[in-house]
Amino acid sequence: xxxxxxxxxxxxxxxxxxxxxxxxxxxxxxxxxxxxxxxxxxxxxxxxxxxxxxxxxxxxxxxxxxxxxxxxxxxxxxxxxxxxxxxxxxxxxxxxxxxxxxxxxxxxxxxxxxxxxxxxxxxxxxxxxxxxxxxxxxxxxxxxxxxxxxxxxxxxxxxxxxxxxxxxxxxxxxxxxxxxxxxxxxxxxxxxxxxxxxxxxxxxxxxxxxxxxxxxxxxxxxxxxxxxxxxxxxxxxxxxxxxxxxxxxxxxxxxx
Amino acid sequence: xxxxxxxxxxxxxxxxxxxxxxxxxxxxxxxxxxxxxxxxxxxxxxxxxxxxxxxxxxxxxxxxxxxxxxxxxxxxxxxxxxxxxxxxxxxxxxxxxxxxxxxxxxxxxxxxxxxxxxxxxxxxxxxxxxxxxxxxxxxxxxxxxxxxxxxxxxxxxxxxxxxxxxxxxxxxxxxxxxxxxxxxxxxxxxxxxxxxxxxxxxxxxxxxxxxxxxxxxxxxxxxxxxxxxxxxxxxxxxxxxxxxxxxxxxxxxxxxxxxxxxxxxxxxxxxxxxxxxxxxxxxxxxxxxxxxxxxxxxxxxxxxxxxxxxxxxxxxxxxxxxxxxxxxxxxx
Ligand SMILES: Nc1ncnc2c1ncn2[C@@H]1O[C@H](COP(=O)(O)OP(=O)(O)O)[C@@H](O)[C@H]1O
Ligand SMILES: [Mg+2]
Numbered sequence: 001x002x003x004x005x006x007x008x009x010x011x012x013x014x015x016x017x018x019x020x021x022x023x024x025x026x027x028x029x030x031x032x033x034x035x036x037x038x039x040x041x042x043x044x045x046x047x048x049x050x051x052x053x054x055x056x057x058x059x060x061x062x063x064x065x066x067x068x069x070x071x072x073x074x075x076x077x078x079x080x081x082x083x084x085x086x087x088x089x090x091x092x093x094x095x096x097x098x099x100x101x102x103x104x105x106x107x108x109x110x111x112x113x114x115x116x117x118x119x120x121x122x123x124x125x126x127x128x129x130x131x132x133x134x135x136x137x138x139x140x141x142x143x144x145x146x147x148x149x150x151x152x153x154x155x156x157x158x159x160x161x162x163x164x165x166x167x168x169x170x171x172x173x174x175x176x177x178x179x180x181x182x183x184x185x186x187x188x189x190x191x192x193x194x195x196x197x198x199x200x201x202x203x204x205x206x207x208x209x210x211x212x213x214x215x216x217x218x219x220x221x222x223x224x225x226x227x228x229x230x231x232x233x234x235x236x237x238x239x240x241x242x243x244x245x246x247x248x249x250x251x252x253x254x255x256x
Numbered sequence: 257x258x259x260x261x262x263x264x265x266x267x268x269x270x271x272x273x274x275x276x277x278x279x280x281x282x283x284x285x286x287x288x289x290x291x292x293x294x295x296x297x298x299x300x301x302x303x304x305x306x307x308x309x310x311x312x313x314x315x316x317x318x319x320x321x322x323x324x325x326x327x328x329x330x331x332x333x334x335x336x337x338x339x340x341x342x343x344x345x346x347x348x349x350x351x352x353x354x355x356x357x358x359x360x361x362x363x364x365x366x367x368x369x370x371x372x373x374x375x376x377x378x379x380x381x382x383x384x385x386x387x388x389x390x391x392x393x394x395x396x397x398x399x400x401x402x403x404x405x406x407x408x409x410x411x412x413x414x415x416x417x418x419x420x421x422x423x424x425x426x427x428x429x430x431x432x433x434x435x436x437x438x439x440x441x442x443x444x445x446x447x448x449x450x451x452x453x454x455x456x457x458x459x460x461x462x463x464x465x466x467x468x469x470x471x472x473x474x475x476x477x478x479x480x481x482x483x484x485x486x487x488x489x490x491x492x493x494x495x496x497x498x499x500x501x502x503x504x505x506x507x508x509x510x511x512x513x514x515x516x517x518x519x520x521x522x523x524x525x526x527x528x529x530x531x532x533x534x535x536x537x538x539x540x541x542x543x544x545x546x547x548x549x550x551x552x553x554x555x556x557x558x559x560x561x562x563x564x565x566x567x568x569x570x571x572x573x574x575x576x577x578x579x580x581x582x583x584x585x586x587x588x
Contacts, residue, residue: 057470062378089476099467103489112485113475162471169476 006074008033008203009054009173014068016049016058023049024066025227031173031220036195036204038214038235041224042255047207050224051175054205055091056084072173089117092166094176098158100150100165107146109161113169128168136164137194156187163194167202174198176206180213192217211251215239223247310562317556319549328556334521334537336546341553343560345521349438349531350564353513354506356442356527357449362499364446365453366488372454373461374483385458392451400515403444408435408516411443416528431526434518439527441517445509449502456501460494461487493576500572507565510535534561 009031016024024046031037039047052058053066056077070077077087100109110129119125129146133139138160142153150161159179166174176195180188195204195217208214214221215235222232223244231244242248249255320328324341331342368388372381412435419429468486477485488495518530519540532540534557545551 055474057474060470060473085476085478088474093470093474095467095471095474097465097467099465099471101468101471101485101490103492116476116481165475 007031007071008073009205010069010071011054012069012071014050014053014066014070016046016053016066017064018049018061019063023227024053027068027229029222029229029232031203031205033203034199034201035220036199036206036218038218038221039205039207039224040209040211040214040221040250041230042250043209045224046227047224048177049227051093051177051205051207054173054175055088055093057088057093059084089113089169090171090173092169092171092174094159094162094166094174094179096178097182098155098162100153100158100161102149102151104150105147106142106150106153106161109150110164110168113165117169129164132164132168135167135194135198136160137190138164154187156183156190159183159187159191160194163191167198171202173203173205176204178207178209181209188213211239223250225250310559313555313559313562317552317559320552320556323549324553328553329560332521332523334532334553336541336550339547339549341550341556343534343553343557345523346532346534346537346557347560347564348523349441349517350507350533350535350561352527353438353441353445353517353531353533354503356439357445357506358499358503360443360446361450361453361502362495365450365498365502366457366495368450368454369457369461370483370487373458374487375479385455388451388454390451391447392455396448396509396511397515399444399448400512403440403512403516404436407443408440411435411440415439420528427525428527431524431528433528434530436516437518437527437529438524438531441513441531441533442527444512444516445506448509448512449505452505453495453498453502456498457491457495460491460498463494464490496572496576500569500576503572504565504569507568508535508561510539514539534558534564 007030009029011027011029014024014027015022027050039050041047049058053068054070054072054077058064058066066078068078072087072090076082077084077091100106101112104112107129110132111125114120114125114128119128130139130143133142138157141157142161145152150158153161159182163179180191183191192213195206198204199219206218218235220233221235221238223230223238223242223246225246231238231242231247233243238247239251242251320341324331328342329347330344331340332344332348333340333342334345335341372385372388376384412433416429416433416435416439420433423429464487468490469482472482472486513533514536517533517536519532519536520530521532521537522530524531538554538558538561541550542554545554
């Protein structure tokens, strides 16, 4: 809750590596509260690597490391005394492939983050699970089958379950890495709708390789190329009036 | 008969397309059919072999069943001099020593698999993994000798006095401290089945997609919590499968057990005491059975071992099915 007026997320000179390979090169970026920010760029340009640095997941890859500063609500998540476990409770993540935990029911999947955070009071957990499932527009579909396996749902429902699981711990920032690329168009539209509603409460950074999606749902868009942030601007400005020649070439479909 | 049906079908299908060459169509599928019958024959062959073995065992052990009836299975007495034969103490010895083995080997094996797969750096995981696999290559008789010359004295001088002092109020840890006996057999078996359980568990953990681990970490799980949620829970049915194979090996293991278990046909509550398993009594007495009745009784013990293995494997299979049902649809 430090500096509730300043940017919620500040990235300063972030560099990320896989061994010797320099995957993200000196990125600077600021995200305001309640914004949706899209990251676009050709495949392999470092979008995933970049957002995985924002919740310290990048360092879980053997031989991977990164340097620079990332401030969430004013606090550097790479500070010496910062605990990645605590960081990840403040910065949730939804992955490309829906990944509800096998062996856990729908309810247990959503409640898991609470359990990990030490919240065990049954009435509280039940209430938050319902709230999360409502927020992810899944409640009506699953309220009678909360004890069936999370994996019994369809792909689109699974992804909304993963969103509910992330929302349950109420992180101020949510990262999404191509959350709709494995989904059908109707499920995709649902997720997009949810993202736009969610920004009342959270800040969303979403990777997409679908430029229409970026322009539909995001306030700002960042264009990455070969690990560098080429351009970062209001979404409408970036798509109608790009300042960088590479951005223009990319959005007009001349490469990527 | 089936060939005819197949022929008819093929011809029927071929007709609307090309009435000129129905014969050729048949030839194309000839290889398929041969292959199908070969596979079918092998499958039935395995079943037949199994039945043949059961039949043979039944035939040879028949005199014992005629003599003792179903009481054979619940009688702990085994006395070649008086001619009284019952299998219960061997069933007890086999089941208890195998259970000790699984109880000791399961946590160790899963721990080893977790450590090698999830925690250890590659330079350490490779040699240690190789070493664990090599445990499976050591001949059974060598385990037995190690048990006799190293493990038994260790138990006698250190572990059994310690257990007796701390947990001696339990009947399990009372009685003479000989070193060899049920406990020694259980420990030897545990060492022998550890590589089996550990290496299959490693394969199971390897097959679990990275996504589950990242999802757990992303929710704010510590490393240990992540391993519990994404690896152990997800791999539970596989671990059970690995344990079954380990248990199967322990049930039938003969040489090493025969050397360390003390070979006395009785049922004792104490794990320090001697015992006898189904496999070890066969190894001990088959070659020098004095009477036809003893030979028949021994064969009946063999048949019992066969049935106990079958029974335990079926239970374990059932458990795996139940677990699989719970995890139904889990994408790998
Ligand atoms: N685990 C890894 N080990 C080594 N290199 C990797 C790894 N993951 C990604 N890379 C490399 O890093 C670069 C950026 O990858 P990524 O961030 O996944 O791109 P994007 O998400 O934009 O498609 C690519 O060149 C890719 O080959
Ligand atoms: Mg990516």
